Amino acid sequence: MDLTGIATLLTQDGWALLESLPQYDEATAMSLGEQLRRDGHPNDMVAAALTQSRLRSAARAKFGPFAEGMLFTPTGLEQATRLPVAARHAQRFAAADVKRVGDLGCGIGADSMALATLDREVVAVEKDEVTAALATVNLRHWPEAVVRHEDAMTTRIDDLDGAFLDPARREASGKRLLDPRTGNPPLSFVRELAGRLPAVGMKTAPGVPHHMVPDDTEAQWVSVDGDVVECGLWFGTVRREGVRRSALVLDSAGGGAELNDSSMADTVPAEVGKVGQFLYEPDGAVIRAGLVAAVANQLGGRLIDPTIAYVTADRIEHNPLAKVYAVDDVFGFQLKTLRTYLRDRGVGRITIKKRGTAVEPEQLRRQLRLAGPNEATIVLTRVAGRQSVIVVRPYKQN
Known part of the structure; x- marks a missing residue:
């Protein structure tokens, strides 16, 4: 998906075409595309609409019914936070009364959506131009959320009360990066940011070893329906007093349970x-x-x-x-x-x-x-x- 493809969908005809498509079915997608072209729809519009239909279908596992009104890239969808997990991220900032949050490296905007839903002012920063455009579309229902097409490591932060970061964790070759010190931005940048802002959170891979977790941090491992999806590192006022390690177990039905080491039971x-x-x-x-x-x-x-x-x-x-x-x-x-x-x-x-x-x-x-x-x-x-x-x-x- 490129900017041209996005632009075709953001026209009145393009959006109407996308919204009119039936639930995506791989077996019938080719014949559907041929029929749409015979009906007079431009080739680039049909290709973009079918791509988004396929991605929306895949996105339901993470976003539920919200997926039907969103736009995606394959990489953006893969890295996006599941909506129930993003809601827990947002709750930390709301509980700490952090009013203006920077979502630095916002991707397609999942965490920004959750923050804005809890009435946080959101500055969503994304370096990739296409992804920033998709985030703008996905955040269109929340006027308190603005998107900046900028680098998370150089964007201004003097207008923020806190920040959340979801660093890129793949090399150009596609290999996953499990060490938070090698992400983009790296852990060193996040720690430096935590010295300048009162509330900072970072999403990292669940395989992060305990010895890499800074001493002044709460590390929370999160699973959804038995699948461990992330480890969140929390600094400052979004870190809970006396908690170093915690586990949050969620299910797709909305249930959840949490265990931490605050009682030193472990x-x-x-x-x-x-x-x-x-x-x-x-x-x-x-x-x-x-x-x-x-x-x-x-x-x-x-x-x-x-x-x-x-x-x-x-x-x-x-x-x-x-x-x-x-x-x-x-x-x-x-x-x-x-x-x-x-x-x-x-x-x-x-x-x-x-x-x-x-x-x-x-x-x-x-x-x-x-x-x-x-x-x-x-x-x-x-x-x-x-x-x-x-x-x-x-x-x-x-």
């Missing part, structure tokens, strides 16, 4: 013991935040191994921070033993979960030569230092 060593009646799999955000021990203590459970992020207990305790499974069997891992176990139970379909083992699930699946009408779920992991199989099933409360 410093209490979790008990390690035998596998009980139930196995809990902490959410990935909890694991990334290093708060597995805190979840184990919440559940009244114990670890199955000091180095493995599975918790076990002898009673059921539903917790949004962990999935729970009923345990059917536990035994040492040997291929022949596992094959016999599954064959005797007529298992033809298997779900393989793994943690702390080098076994490759697809290779194991071939080696097992499964046949039969039944299903099973197995966990390949270490139990008290021993490579083991835990046979489980998702627990459903009556």
Whole structure:
């Protein structure tokens, strides 16, 4: 998508064409395009409209119904913050009474939209000309949001009370950058900015190691529907007092749960013991935040191994921070033993979960030569230092 393509859609005819398109279907997109051209629509307008229809369809997972009124680029959509997560970002600035926020490197404007929805004055800064144009379109409903086509690292900040940054995290080759020190802008710039503004937040990759998180920062790992999507670094008044690490677990239905280290619960060593009646799999955000021990203590459970992020207990305790499974069997891992176990139970379909083992699930699946009408779920992991199989099933409360 280039400026010419955007310009064709921003005409009365172009926008009407885009809004008239049916829900995008890859199987019929080519024939639809041919029909639209036969109907007299210009080639560039048809191409731009179909591209946006495809991107809007993909964007529903992040933006829900808001996607239908937005414009995207593939890269902008990929990096854009999911709307429920952007709302949590905005809530931090609102709670800290930060009135004028710079969204520095705003992309297509997702975080700016969330900030403006909470009545923050927003200065959305974007270096890429096409992306800045799309952000302007996407923010058209909020007059308190303005877009600057400028570099986030050189734009003026003397008119801001706070800033949020979502640095680019890909090299020109497309390789992902996991180290926040190598993003654009880099962590060093964000830290310097935090010395000049009272409230600064930064979105970075969820794989950021703990030792890279500055001491004066709250790091919050966020998951949505079990997928860890980011680690947010928070400085100044948008950092919560006494919190260094936290995990925020959200679902697409709007629910959420949060755990942090403010109570220092994670410093209490979790008990390690035998596998009980139930196995809990902490959410990935909890694991990334290093708060597995805190979840184990919440559940009244114990670890199955000091180095493995599975918790076990002898009673059921539903917790949004962990999935729970009923345990059917536990035994040492040997291929022949596992094959016999599954064959005797007529298992033809298997779900393989793994943690702390080098076994490759697809290779194991071939080696097992499964046949039969039944299903099973197995966990390949270490139990008290021993490579083991835990046979489980998702627990459903009556």
